[in-house]
Amino acid sequence: MKKNILALLFTLLSISIFAQEAKTTDERMEWFKDAKLGVFIHWGYYGVNGISESWSMYHQKITWQDYMQQGEKFTAEKYDPEAWAKLFKSIGADYVVMTSKHHDGLALWDSKYSKLDAKDHAAAGRDLYTPFVNAVRGEDMKVGVYYSLCDWSHPDYSPITFPRDEKALRKLYPQGKTEKYLTAWQRFQKFNMNQMGELFDNYTPDLVWFDGDWEHKADEWPSRVIKDSLLSWNPNVIVNSRLNQYGDYNTPEQDPPIMTPDRPWELCMTMNTSWGYFPTDTEYKSSKYIVETFVETIAKGGNLLLNIGPKPNGEIAEEQKQRLEDLGRWITKHDEAVHGTVAGMEYGHYFGPTTLSEDRTIIYLYNFQNPSEFTSLKGVKNKVKKIRVVGSDKELDYKVIDSAPWNEIPGIIQIFTPKDIADEYATVIAVELEGELELYRGIGHAVEMND
Structure with missing residues (x-):
C-alpha cells in the first residue's frame, strides 16, 4: 500500500513539474x-x-x-x-x-x-x-x-x-x-x-x-x-x-x-x-x-x-x-530607436548599424561620425513618408536618385544631413515608410528600357 501511495505521489509530482515546464x-x-x-x-x-x-x-x-x-x-x-x-x-x-x-x-x-x-x-x-x-x-x-x-x-x-x-x-x-x-x-x-x-x-x-x-x-x-x-x-x-x-x-x-x-x-x-x-x-x-x-x-x-x-x-x-x-x-x-525595435537590415543597404520598429515601418539609421553632406540608404522599395532626427523635431530633406521602378530597382535615398544634427555619441535618423519594409536584394542588371 505504501509503495502504491509513493508511486502515486511521484506520478502527481511528475505531472505537476511537466505542466509547469509547458512554456x-x-x-x-x-x-x-x-x-x-x-x-x-x-x-x-x-x-x-x-x-x-x-x-x-x-x-x-x-x-x-x-x-x-x-x-x-x-x-x-x-x-x-x-x-x-x-x-x-x-x-x-x-x-x-x-x-x-x-x-x-x-x-x-x-x-x-x-x-x-x-x-x-x-x-x-x-x-x-x-x-x-x-x-x-x-x-x-x-x-x-x-x-x-x-x-x-x-x-x-x-x-x-x-x-x-x-x-x-x-x-x-x-x-x-x-x-x-x-x-x-x-x-x-x-x-x-x-x-x-x-x-x-x-x-x-x-x-x-x-x-x-x-x-x-x-x-x-x-x-x-x-x-x-x-x-x-x-x-x-x-x-x-x-x-x-x-x-x-x-x-x-x-x-x-x-x-x-x-x-x-x-x-x-x-x-x-x-x-x-x-x-x-x-x-x-x-x-x-x-x-x-x-x-x-x-x-x-x-x-x-x-x-x-x-x-x-x-x-x-x-x-x-x-x-x-x-x-x-x-x-x-533616443528611446524610440532602442526599446520596441528589432534587428536591422543586412549590411549594404546602409553603411552603419540599423534597427527597425517592431512593425517594420520605420528604419533607424545610426551614425557614429559627424554627419557629412548626405547619408545614403539603398534598396528600399517603399515610398518614404518622412525622415527626421530622433530626439528632436527636425525633419530632413531627401531625394531618390538612380531609380528604375519598371525594372524593380528602387534607387538610392539621399538624405541631406546638416552638421547641426550631430549627437555627441551617435546620431539617429528615423526613416518612416509607407507600409512594411520591402528590400531589393538583387545583384543589379542593365536598364534596357528608359522611361
Whole structure:
C-alpha cells in the first residue's frame, strides 16, 4: 500500500513539474528580446585588495587564507541598494544581474548550507542579496542571479589548483552525519542543488546567469537535472548559455560578435578590463565607445549586459557611475530607436548599424561620425513618408536618385544631413515608410528600357 501511495505521489509530482515546464523557450524569452540593456554587478571580497575576482586564488597570486581574510574589510557600510536600483532604472536598464556567489564560494545571501557568506564571514555581517532583489523589483526591473557552478572553497569540489586549509573548509561547509555515505562529488552536487534551491525559494529569479561550467561535462554537473529543477521551481525562468548545452541564449564576452547569432543573445562587457572593483585598473572605455557598442549590439538583435564592480563599502566608483549616466542620457533621448525595435537590415543597404520598429515601418539609421553632406540608404522599395532626427523635431530633406521602378530597382535615398544634427555619441535618423519594409536584394542588371 505504501509503495502504491509513493508511486502515486511521484506520478502527481511528475505531472505537476511537466505542466509547469509547458512554456516554450520563445514564451519564456519574450521579455528578454526587448530588454536591450542589463546591468551586471560583480561584488565580493576581491574589491578589498583590488585583485582578480577568484582567479587571483586560482593562479596562486594570493593564498586561499589571505584571499579569505579580505572579508574582514568587506564592510558594505555605504551599501544603498535602493539608490543602485534607481540609478539603473534611470538609465533605461530592464534587468540587473548580480553575483550571488562567484568561484571563490562567498555567498552574498545568508545561506544555511555554508558559513562562507556575507553574514557569517564578512565585516558586513548581514545578508546583502535580499535588499538588492527587493530594490530591483521595487523599480520594476527583472532580477538576474549570477551563480557559479564551481566552488573553489568547497572541501568536496575538484579540480583545485591551489593549496587550502582543509580544516577551515570543513568548518565553513558543515555536513550532516549521513553525508559520509556519499562520494565527494555526490556531496558537492547535493550542496550545489541545495544552494540553488535556496536562491529560488528566497528570490524566484527571472534569469539565472551561470558561470564556471567549463570545469565539468554536462552530465557531471548534471546540467539537464539542474535545468529541469529550475523550471520546476519557476516555469518562467531563463538561463544563459553557461549551463553546458542547456542554456536559452548565447552569452559572448567582451567582444561584440561580427556575425548575428542565430538565437537570442547578450554581450557581457566590462567598463575597464576588470569585472570586480580594481582601483589600479584605469583603462576605462570611453562613454562614446560604450554607446557605440550598445548600438552595434541592439542592431544585431542582442542585449548589452554592462558590468560594474562596486567598492567593498558598497559605493559605485565615480568613473563607473559617470559612464552609466552618459549611456542613460543617450538612451533617454533616443528611446524610440532602442526599446520596441528589432534587428536591422543586412549590411549594404546602409553603411552603419540599423534597427527597425517592431512593425517594420520605420528604419533607424545610426551614425557614429559627424554627419557629412548626405547619408545614403539603398534598396528600399517603399515610398518614404518622412525622415527626421530622433530626439528632436527636425525633419530632413531627401531625394531618390538612380531609380528604375519598371525594372524593380528602387534607387538610392539621399538624405541631406546638416552638421547641426550631430549627437555627441551617435546620431539617429528615423526613416518612416509607407507600409512594411520591402528590400531589393538583387545583384543589379542593365536598364534596357528608359522611361
